[in-house]
Amino acid sequence: xxxxxxxxxxxxxxxxxxxxxxxxxxxxxxxxxxxxxxxxxxxxxxxxxxxxxxxxxxxxxxxxxxxxxxxxxxxxxxxxxxxxxxxxxxxxxxxxxxxxxxxxxxxxxxxxxxxxxxxxxxxxxxxxxxxxxxxxxxxxxxxxxxxxxxxxxxxxxxxxxxxxxxxxxxxxxxxxxxxxxxxxxxxxxxxxxxxxxxxxxxxxxxxxxxxxxxxxxxxxxxxxxxxxxxxxxxxxxxxxxxxxxxxxxxxxxxxxxxxxxxxxxxxxxxxxxxxxxxxxxxxxxxxxxxxxxxxxxxxxxxxxxxxxxxxxxxxxxxxxxxxxxxxxxxxxxxxxxxxxxxxxxxxxxxxxxxxxxxxxxxxxxxxxxxxxxxxxxxxxxxxxxxxxxxxxxxx
Amino acid sequence: xxxxxxxxxxxxxxxxxxxxxxxxxxxxxxxxxxxxxxxxxxxxxxxxxxxxxxxxxxxxxxxxxxxxxxxxxxxxxxxxxxxxxxxxxxxxxxxxxxxxxxxxxxxxxxxxxxxxxxxxxxxxxxxxxxxxxxxxxxxxxxxxxxxxxxxxxxxxxxxxxxxxxxxxxx
Numbered sequence: 001x002x003x004x005x006x007x008x009x010x011x012x013x014x015x016x017x018x019x020x021x022x023x024x025x026x027x028x029x030x031x032x033x034x035x036x037x038x039x040x041x042x043x044x045x046x047x048x049x050x051x052x053x054x055x056x057x058x059x060x061x062x063x064x065x066x067x068x069x070x071x072x073x074x075x076x077x078x079x080x081x082x083x084x085x086x087x088x089x090x091x092x093x094x095x096x097x098x099x100x101x102x103x104x105x106x107x108x109x110x111x112x113x114x115x116x117x118x119x120x121x122x123x124x125x126x127x128x129x130x131x132x133x134x135x136x137x138x139x140x141x142x143x144x145x146x147x148x149x150x151x152x153x154x155x156x157x158x159x160x161x162x163x164x165x166x167x168x169x170x171x172x173x174x175x176x177x178x179x180x181x182x183x184x185x186x187x188x189x190x191x192x193x194x195x196x197x198x199x200x201x202x203x204x205x206x207x208x209x210x211x212x213x214x215x216x217x218x219x220x221x222x223x224x225x226x227x228x229x230x231x232x233x234x235x236x237x238x239x240x241x242x243x244x245x246x247x248x249x250x251x252x253x254x255x256x257x258x259x260x261x262x263x264x265x266x267x268x269x270x271x272x273x274x275x276x277x278x279x280x281x282x283x284x285x286x287x288x289x290x291x292x293x294x295x296x297x298x299x300x301x302x303x304x305x306x307x308x309x310x311x312x313x314x315x316x317x318x319x320x321x322x323x324x325x326x327x328x329x330x331x332x333x334x335x336x337x338x339x340x341x342x343x344x345x346x347x348x349x350x351x352x353x354x355x356x357x358x359x360x361x362x363x364x365x366x367x368x369x370x371x372x373x374x375x376x377x378x379x380x381x382x383x384x385x386x387x388x389x390x391x392x393x394x395x
Numbered sequence: 396x397x398x399x400x401x402x403x404x405x406x407x408x409x410x411x412x413x414x415x416x417x418x419x420x421x422x423x424x425x426x427x428x429x430x431x432x433x434x435x436x437x438x439x440x441x442x443x444x445x446x447x448x449x450x451x452x453x454x455x456x457x458x459x460x461x462x463x464x465x466x467x468x469x470x471x472x473x474x475x476x477x478x479x480x481x482x483x484x485x486x487x488x489x490x491x492x493x494x495x496x497x498x499x500x501x502x503x504x505x506x507x508x509x510x511x512x513x514x515x516x517x518x519x520x521x522x523x524x525x526x527x528x529x530x531x532x533x534x535x536x537x538x539x540x541x542x543x544x545x546x547x548x549x550x551x552x553x554x555x556x557x558x559x560x561x562x563x564x565x
Contacts, residue, residue: 045480078480080504088506107506115506131539166500169513220515222535271536320529365541 045078049133049394053140059384070096071390084109092153100201102153113163117175120202123154124173124215125229126265126280134392138312138328139356140370141388145306145334148352149282150265151196157205158213169220178202179211182235183257187296189235191347194284194304194336195261198235208240208258209233223272229265234258256295260287274317276326281307283338290342301350302341306334312360324362331355351379358388366394415446415454419473419484424458427486428471431499437462448557449474453482453550457558467491470558473501476550478543481505487520487551493559494524498551508543516544520551525559528552 050073056066073093080086090102105119122130128137128146132153137143146152158177164170180198182188184206188198200206211233218226239254267280284304293300312328337350358372370390376383419427421439428437440459449455455474461467472487484502489495498520500512510516519534528534530548537544 047480080481083502083504086504086506112503112509112512117506136541162506164509164512166512166514169510169515171509217510217539219510219513219537219539222516222519225510225538269538271531271538273532318532365545 043080045076045080047076047078047395049074049076049135050392051134051140052391054389055140056387057384058386060382074102100203102155104202107162111163113165115162116159117162117173118159120155120157121160121175121177123156123177123213123231124175125154125213125231125263126150126152126282127227127267127269127278128152129154133394134370134390135362135366135368135394138310138326138360138370139330139358139372139388140390140392141374143280143308143330143332144352144354145280145282145308145332148193148196148334148336149284149304149306150263151194151199154199155202156200156211157202158210160213169218171217171219172215174214175212176210177213178205178207178236179209179233180235180261181206181238182259182292183237183239183296185238187257187292187298189259189292189296189298189300191299191301191336191350194300195235200236206236206238206241208236211261223270225269227265227267229263229267231261231263234260253295255288256291259289259292259300261285274314275311276314277309277311279307279309289340290344293342293344299344299347301335301337301339301344301346303339304334304336305338306332308332308334322364325359326362327359329355329357348380349378349383352383353377368392414452415444415456418446418454418475419456421458424456424471424473427473427501428458428460428462428488431486431488431497432462434462436464440468443562445472445554445557445561448561450550450553453477455554455557457562459562469496470562472554472558474550474554476543476546478503478505478508478540478546483511483543483547485547487554489555489558491563492524493555493563494522495520495551495555497521503543505543508540510537510540511543511547513537523551523555525552525555 051071053071054068057064075091078088085108087106089104092100092102094100101120103120105117105121107115107117109115124130126146128142129150129152142152156178158175160175162173178200180195181200182198189195213231215229235258237254237257239257243250243254261284263284265282269278286302289300289302308330310328310330312326314324314326316323316325332354335351337346340346355375356372360368360370362368372388374386376385421442425437429435438461443457445455445457446452453475458471459468460471468491470489475482475484481504485498485500487495488497498517503509503512516537528548530545534548
């Protein structure tokens with residue numbers, strides 16, 4: 001009996017010493033595999049975000065039903081191959097039944113200021129196209145400027161560079177990307193929401209000429225982040241495919257089915273104590289719209305312009321319970337017919353002003369309950385209003 | 396036989412006391428310090444592995460060192476924090492009392508949140524010597540890098556307190 005105890009003791013000691021040595025020398029194999037996917041040491045990251053909305057429109061003299069929608073549920077899968085190379089993907093379920101890929105790109109870091117990035121990427125224009133997770137912004141719905149002029153979530157397949165300069169508090173992105181589908185047998189653009197219907201989203205997209213997207217962020221002033229974005233290029237047209245190079249008629253027709261876009265964006269975000277504010281300005285100058293509209297029968301404006309300013313205050317500021325309660329107000333103007341070309345008259349109902357008043361209650365950094373009321377106005381008269389409630393999460 | 400086994404156990408358990416043996420080992424740490432301090436003369440006096448005492452066992456090693464033949468001793472803490480999905484490494488240099496002289500980001504892995512590597516933003520931690528640090532109050536918010544900024548603001552006080560209680564009084 002005594003002998004047995006001694007043997008067991010020796011075996012146990014041996015086991016523990018081997019186990020301890022294995023732990024000490026082998027940091028990356030079985031030890032990590034045993035831990036869950038979400039372990040900090042794991043190469044695989046899983047995350048996601050979701051937006052669940054309740055919208056009740058109000059229009060004078062009409063009765064309207066409300067809508068309840070899982071507007072989007074996005075699952076992120078990221079994989080880190082090594083210290084320098086990673087892959088990020090986001091799979092989106094929109095309105096429960098539509099499946100999209102929102103991002104799917106590979107990144108390789110040569111140096112912090114020089115990363116090569118390629119795949120399906122977000123066009124870095126404005127604030128919300130890149131930071132579109134509901135807990136990152138006020139209001140149940142995204143700003144309309146970032147829907148009608150910057151067509152969030154705007155993403156295309158491309159390749160380019162990104163990086164940061166720590167000394168200067170700057171970061172940049174510079175991509176060559178595929179452009180909008182402006183014509184594939186029928187015109188895609190229209191006056192009410194500009195380029196929105198032309199997004200190709202990397203789904204069997206086609207290209208007749210590449211576009212360029214660039215953005216610079218500056219964050220050297222405490223609490224403030226400034227951004228400037230630009231997007232330049234032509235829209236894509238299926239008429240260029242198989243075009244006889246000597247056929248001037250066909251070339252002229254194809255040229256009428258494409259437009260040139262020069263979009264500029266400026267934005268700012270500021271936070272100090274409980275106070276927070278943000279603003280954005282976008283202008284898109286579009287050329288060849290008279291020809292495009294004649295050819296396709298569309299009503300696309302030759303300039304789209306919009307901006308918003310928003311301010312909020314965290315009334316739980318200073319409480320330190322991890323929660324935030326932020327009433328906010330936003331004033332937003334956007335006009336997709338700021339200018340028109342040719343015989344197209346400016347449609348006054350596209351000259352819109354939205355005022356949004358509401359609040360967000362952050363129960364945690366990544367979980368928010370939101371409620372707001374939006375007043376919609378146009379240069380042609382009031383367009384009613386809408387009450388919104390929503391749940392936003394991000395993990 | 397039993398004595399040999401106990402000895403083996405003792406050696407290996409002693410090894411476990413340095414679970415971050417491959418995290419900024421002396422040679423790499425000295426190279427990094429020489430770069431940060433813009434000097435060619437860093438003399439390490441002692442290495443301490445604090446990993447086991449840090450929350451979530453974030454790899455954390457401290458070096459007591461001198462440089463440029465000056466009499467003053469300093470601490471260099473190599474540690475890590477987690478952004479939304481990835482860990483990032485940074486270096487905290489303190490004086491012998493544990494008051495921060497500088498914080499610099501050594502390795503930021505994620506595609507997002509790299510804004511916290513800004514020299515200007517990190518300079519807010521200089522002269523910190525203990526007590527509560529509140530993100531958005533004492534340390535300004537940084538848009539687009541909230542998770543990383545919150546986690547470094549939460550972790551630095553923990554590391555400084557640990558440094559002061561376990562090493563400064565030695």
